[in-house]
Amino acid sequence: METKETPIIEFRSVSKYYYMGDNVVRACDGIDMSIFKGEFVAIVGQSGSGKSTCMNIIGCLDVPTHGEYFLGGVSVGALRKNALAEIRNEMIGFIFQQYNLLAKSNLRENVEIPLMYAGVPKAERRRRATDVLTKVGLGDKLKNKPNQLSGGQQQRVSIARALVGRPSIILADEPTGALDSKTGLEVLAMLRELHEEGNTVVLITHDSSIAARAQRVVRLEDGRVSYDGPVSQAPGVGTYTGGGA
């Protein structure tokens, strides 16, 4: 997958250290990695491998303590909180394990949130939220509240919310973690579909069989990259056969 264009995500010896008294916890310890537009990458690792920290940095929820992170060619480390919020809004589409939908708002309102913060006028917001909810197969449930939906449907709402702002990256954090195997597979199929439509998808998981659904695998161990390459050659990456977290 090596091309000469600018990577959309580029880690240059990114480290994240937490200082606890005299101890230094190295959550990420000098990670180098490039992800290009249109890729489908799985970042795999056991708990404590640094994949959550890695995802927080990619998603601009956190900044590295050392090294540099370029998102679309722009160094993120030096940006202020408001600028980070803007980047999250425009460039990142989050899909969380726990869906993270607002319980008091209906589906359309939930999907509208990123557009609201982007300052999109109400009428357009409604149209786009309706479109994208229809696309994930929930066009008939616009006024429902999240708790009236199954887990798989809720995750589809959160996919819709991730897509609605047309972000540069879809960042999915254990998207099948709370789902049974069948709906888990459906969600993964949907992510593949998004990838085939040209979206850049980054999948964070502890499960090698889920990682196998991606094109490329980045395996993290103790805050370092232990493998970076195509799925086919990744050690210990089998075929997803179902089963949640």
Added chain:
Amino acid sequence: MRFFESFELALKNILAGKMRAFLTMLGIIIGVMSVIVIVGLGNGMENYMVDAFKSLGTDTLNIMITGRGSSRSVSEEKMYEIVAEHPEYFKLISPTVSMMSSVKLGAETLESPSVTGVSEDYLEMKQYFLLPGGRGLYYVDIRERANVCVVGTYVNDTYFNGAAVGQTLKISGRLFTIVGVLDIIADSGEAEEGGADDIIFVPYSTAARMNGLGTLNSYMVTLVSEDLATPAKEAMEDELYEIFGADNAYNVQSMSELLGTMTQMLNILITVLALIAGISLLVGGIGIMNIMLVSVTERTREIGIRKALGAKERYIMSQFVIEAATTSVMGGALGILAGFGLSGVATQVIAALTEESLSVSPSVNSVIMAFGISAVIGILFGYLPAKKAAKLNPIDALRYE
């Protein structure tokens, strides 16, 4: 994100927990209500007082000559002269002589009527009207020290069945002929025993002689306009000072000035009371802050989600401030309604208990002030919780259970 959307969101959140929102507002409701009622009560008392003083005449001066040393005094001719010399201030003058005398009708003694000696101008000065069939006091009555009198409606109706003119009564053993009857004076339109209509007027010269006074020492002067009360009072005092050479020999009282002083005192009292009531607004504000802090903790995850999706700190901030302000303003609005309601009830209760017509009337100013203060309190006390919400770290907030 526009203001209106934040407002919509806030309204939705408030309406989602009506009971809680109501209890949060309660402090503000009670505070605003009590401020409005207290200020309304103050207005009512002021109006009542103004009315009471008006009936005494705010366009008059009352002059008491106490004299200095043994003999120095001022003659009634001199007083009339002073009034005539200042037509820019004074209209009419009448000596007033209060009589502590018993009134007898045949064998019956009347305790209640007040007997006052006045001049022929007095009825005009007080704007009292005579019922047809009678006359007022004339100058000749004064000059001749005639034993004639004018009585109030109460006396006429109660003792003479409405036909007092031509009848007689005894004042301190002296027989007086009733020459006129006054139309009703009391504001209430109802003559009462010991009230404004239970009166008898006699010529001041007659009264002075009966009291054994050589000189008159009490006068009433009417003014061209009540706005001139202060300069007129000063002019009168200057004249009297010239006569006596001392300022402790006389006392000039202006009802209008007295009213001003009393109104001022009442206003201070009401302001202090309103401020005390205002403390409950402060307590209400703290209640709002408390609930908003709880709300921020409860909604930590929501805040995390919003931040992850691109909400800047100022959006989160404004969302919570607007929510607090909306709660507070809704409380203020309810408090205004409750204040008007209670004012109405208070008016009824006062009327029932005291038989006085004191109307508790909330002023527009107090309503605007109460509303403004409640909005400011919402913003002020919403600020701290909103700041806390805005500063939450999105990673921690997302992980919050």
